[in-house]
């Protein structure tokens with residue numbers, strides 16, 4: 001059980017990275033980006049391409065750091081892939097969502113266009129990499145260390161938790177300390193007032209998509225390192241992402257973080273009683289219950 | 305000197321015109337009030353002047369420069385600030401952060417300005433790290449005005465600053481408006497508390513059904529029996 005909880009926290013921190021971006025975008029644009037999960041997929045495969053395709057070709061050596069399963073190639077690929085997904089995310093808004101926003105399209109049209117974008121990203125990945133599962137290294141080559149309470153954890157997973165923690169702290173500092181971060185929170189509170197205060201809300205929107213995309217990308221890369229890659233991976237994350245977002249209160253970044261962890265633990269612990277294939281159902285049930293009982297989320301936020 | 309002039313404004317939402325051929329002007333150091341019944345178009349007038357709504361006809365000039373059709377974020381850089389009637393603070397931000405957002409377009413050091421605004425509203429300084437969402441209505445109104453003052457504007461537009469406040473607070477807000485005016489800011493204030501407002505106003509305009517129906521000095525409007533009966537509730 002203790003081990004399942006630890007694995008749940010690992011999975012949950014990946015969900016949290018996606019949910020934070022989803023909630024930031026929703027907070028500012030009142031728009032549920034159904035393509036958000038596929039941004040995670042994009043991040044995972046861009047990193048995979050760099051590590052297994054481009055970097056070997058460039059002659060960057062295949063090292064590993066200590067007992068981690070990866071080395072310099074991944075260390076370089078990680079920030080580059082995050083930046084690439086940030087750009088993809090911003091372009092998605094500029095090319096697709098923003099024109100619809102300016103035309104004041106209804107929420108159904110926006111939702112459909114987001115689903116369309118999601119299909120496109122997924123199909124591009126499936127065309128380029130096929131429908132097989134991809135791994136950096138087979139599981140047997142990824143040693144685990146034994147902790148008390150019969151918890152087995154791989155060094156990669158400890159690294160993963162540290163990366164998520166670092167990203168969350170950086171985001172916190174950005175939102176609390178920087179001018180753009182404060183403007184993002186202000187715009188999320190009240191876009192109209194932000195405009196009359198002279199805040200360049202278009203720039204705020206670009207930053208929001210960039211940060212949301214980069215975090216989703218990071219989540220996808222980490223899942224690829226920890227488990228495996230597949231064209232449909234991000235789509236499968238969509239349900240837990242939304243559940244985590246709603247649980248934490250829509251638009252509430254800190255709520256999304258906790259919501260993500262709760263969803264991860266709930267899903268992993270459920271495997272003690274249910275077949276693992278029911279994991280998405282767990283996310284779905286949590287989401288429905290929250291919507292019925294407390295639509296403003298546990299920590300307050302906008303009503304779903 | 306004329307700091308703001310709107311000539312023959314016709315404006316509204318979408319296809320429907322709400323405001324018809326309204327002209328107002330504001331001189332340096334003046335307080336000018338706009339009064340009139342609910343739905344008269346007072347807020348619509350301020351929104352049009354501030355560039356949130358685009359007039360279908362008419363011209364707006366700020367300090368001699370035409371600003372018709374400019375967006376609010378451009379207008380705010382030209383020395384005019386606006387406090388909306390509702391939702392005029394960022395509730396999840398602290399008082400200080402709200403004020404900082406008012407100074408968003410400034411790239412210089414605005415710490416002195418922050419202290420000046422705190423000097424106008426000492427209570428805000430005391431609570432500067434408190435979230436605005438937890439403040440009372442009167443305190444929020446001070447935050448909203450403080451935010452609008454951060455750019456050291458020449459002209460301030462206030463939309464019903466005393467709305468839904470207790471009588472004691474209404475008085476306090478009017479005192480603050482006079483204080484702000486004394487620092488050299490010309491003010492256009494829209495109000496329901498017509499009599500109180502006219503007392504502190506140099507001039508006033510009466511709006512009804514989207515048209516300007518009367519204008520005079522504050523004192524003269526107060527003494528005008530007919531206007532009083534028709535628009536100031538007897």
Ligand SMILES: Nc1ncnc2c1ncn2[C@@H]1O[C@H](COP(=O)(O)OP(=O)(O)OP(=O)(O)O)[C@@H](O)[C@H]1O
Pocket residue numbers: 317322340341342343344345346347348349389
């Ligand atoms: N966003 C909007 N869209 C369409 N019509 C609007 C909108 N806002 C106001 N109106 C209409 O415009 C008219 C004038 O409204 P406005 O808010 O300017 O009045 P007001 O004089 O400020 O009234 P109040 O004293 O209630 O604030 C009203 O008939 C109102 O229904």
Ligand SMILES: [Mg+2]
Pocket residue numbers: 346347348389463464
């Ligand atoms: Mg009004």
